[in-house]
Amino acid sequence: MTTPLGRVRGLGSSKSGTTAYVIKQASGLALGILTPYVIGIGIYLLGRDRPFVVSSIASFWVGPVLVGFIILSAIHMDAGMRAIIEDYVHGHMKKLALLFLNSAFTWSVCVASVLAILLIMFESASR
Structure with missing residues (x-):
């Protein structure tokens, strides 16, 4: 539940x-624009x-473009x-661990x- 001041500032429960x-x-908008181009590159x-x-x-x-x-x-x-982890995982330590693993996996693959x-x-x- 947010306070009136929180609603004015746009702050939710997180x-x-x-x-x-x-x-x-x-x-999502940028990916929607780039995805057809990347699919075209893949098909080509x-x-x-x-x-x-x-x-x-x-x-x-x-x-x-690929980068x-x-x-x-x-x-x-x-x-x-x-957002999914913050909404559906309720244990504090479990939430922190999953948020860390999420960021570590995402950015290591990137x-x-x-x-x-x-x-x-x-x-x-160089050739």
């Missing part, structure tokens, strides 16, 4: 306001040989799972994926 909602909505590269795929990922029109898509996906996934794409981009540029 005391974080509407920040998580805005982040989920903005990242399907069945091609490795040098062609590597040179395509290294191009300016594909590599940065942006991965980062936005990580932001969206972290915010969505955080960093590994972005590093792989950057490695492909800069390795191809």
Whole structure:
């Protein structure tokens, strides 16, 4: 239950306001715009040989878009799972552990994926 002052400030029961909602909505909108392009890239590269795929990922029109898509996906996934954990897990220590594991998993996958794409981009540029 929120106080009248809390409603005016936009704070709910989690005391974080509407920040998580805005982040989920903005990242969802950006992913909605990028997803058809990334699916198109995937269809275009399907069945091609490795040098062609590597040179395509290294191009300016594909590599940065993939990096942006991965980062936005990580932001969206972290915010969505955080909301689910905060709403449905009731033990304080269990909630903290799951929030930590959620962020650790999300951002480790994001960093590994972005590093792989950057490695492909800069390795191809040096040849």
